[in-house]
Amino acid sequence: MSNQGFVNQNIKPLNTKRNEKGNLEISGCDVVELAKKYSTPLYVMDEATLTKMANDYKEAFSKYENVKMTFASKALMTSSIAKIFHNLGFGFDVVSMGEIYTLLNSGIDLSKVSFNGNNKSLEEIAFAIDNNIDHFSVDNFYELEKLNLIAKEKNKIQKIHLRITPGIECHTHEYIKTGQSDSKFGFDLNQINDAIELIKNEYKNLELVGLHAHIGSQIFETSVYFDEVKILLSEIKRIKDKFNLELNEINLGGGLGVTYTKEDNPPSVYEIADTIINSIEIHTKEFNLKKPVLYIEPGRSLVCSAGFSLYTIGSQKNIEGVRKYVAIDGGMADNPRPSMYQAKYFAEIANAKEKDDFEKVTVAGKFCESGDILIKDIELNSPKSGDILCVYDTGAYCYSMSSNYNNILKPAMVLINNGVSDVIVKRQTLEQLVQNDVIIDRLK
DSSP: OOOOSOGGGOSSOTTEEEOTTSOEEETTEEHHHHHHHHOSSEEEEEHHHHHHHHHHHHHHTTTSSSEEEEEEGGGOOOHHHHHHHHHTTOEEEEOSHHHHHHHHHTTOOSTTEEEOOSSOOHHHHHHHHHTTOSEEEEOSHHHHHHHHHHHHHTTOOEEEEEEEEOOOOOSSOGGGOOSSSSOSSSEEGGGHHHHHHHHHHTOTTEEEEEEEOOOOSSBOOSHHHHHHHHHHHHHHHHHHHHHSOOOOEEEOOOOBOOOSSTTOOOOOHHHHHHHHHHHHHHHHHHTTOOOOEEEEOOOHHHHTTTEEEEEEEEEEEEETTTEEEEEESOOTTTOOHHHHHOOOOOEEEOSOOSSOOEEEEEEEOSSSOTTOEEEEEEEEESOOTTOEEEEEOOSSSSSTTOOOGGGOOOOEEEEEETTEEEEEEOOOOHHHHTTTOOOOGGGO
8 A cells, every 4th residue: 555645645644654563653653552552442643644634735725815724623623633723724614513612612713713504503603603703604594594683683793605506416425415406505506696685685784705615525526626616606796797796705615535445546635726726717707706715624635544543353253155254342333434325444454463364354343233344355464353453544524423322432532743642532431421311310
């Protein structure tokens, strides 16, 4: 497995190698020693890889005069991860009050934060306004009405984008498509006029400044970004002509794919940046528009390749002529993506082996579900009970989608950098597992 190319095209984090002991070493940290020190299952994030990807984004879009980078927090939101991106100059795209609270609790204000989501609660809307969020990406007529009402009650003018469904379908999993017409997200293009009429004539506490579209996730095509820009700018042109209102901000979302297995071949961030900037140049001239403020909100591509998960191999089951199962001490509760999306991963034995003796096995989790299969039919070097399995590219949507299924404790998360490791999320305890349970009096 090569460790060359751009970060989102790497399966492994930067600076991954075998050390003199024969163990995997990442960013100067012996992976087997990490497993011993912090126990497994364990999420690990490599700060160097994460920082490199963030800087690649900034460099790739530096040719555009006015660009704002916002991390799509749903991919991975912890206090330390938020601080890293904040220190790198990123804003945040949030989708819940919990994500907002995490930022505030980390000492990060909301001046560079966009609030997205298709069904924000009244409590969430009020909380965001009270904490001076920069803008809402408004998803539907219900939200328009409630947002204006709450802003009026608080005597505030709230800046907004309208999220639209541009009708673009990407070649990605059905559940992570968001830009096609048949989607729960956003206004259809034929609803935009009615929304703007309401904002201009009734919703006086809303200030419309831009349009937002998100076309999906794990995208391997560049042309869809060219088309997305064209659709947004043509809509801005139409709005300008019809309503004498020129919007000056566009949010293209994120969605850049990453390499989970050697079969994946996503474009680099530099390729999509060139496509987007070129489309803006062409279509602002075609439509006689000013160049807008450009929002980009990457999530997966920023954190995925920086993350890996460590497990300890336990039981094994060999079904002659069928397959061999190798069970780990985690599975679908700490990484639900294979069960949900049929997601594929690459893994290898982290501890040293005396010789190469690879065999095809299926890595199964420990949860009481037949579908709890982490990796099907992978070649591993002589897997034995007690070995440490390193699964790559788990930085996105593993911790953030984790659960307590079977009442199993959530893993810790460790941040590594230049030979140093630190816990950034503590391992859940049994006491914490039941701390919100209540035994009512009549059951005592």
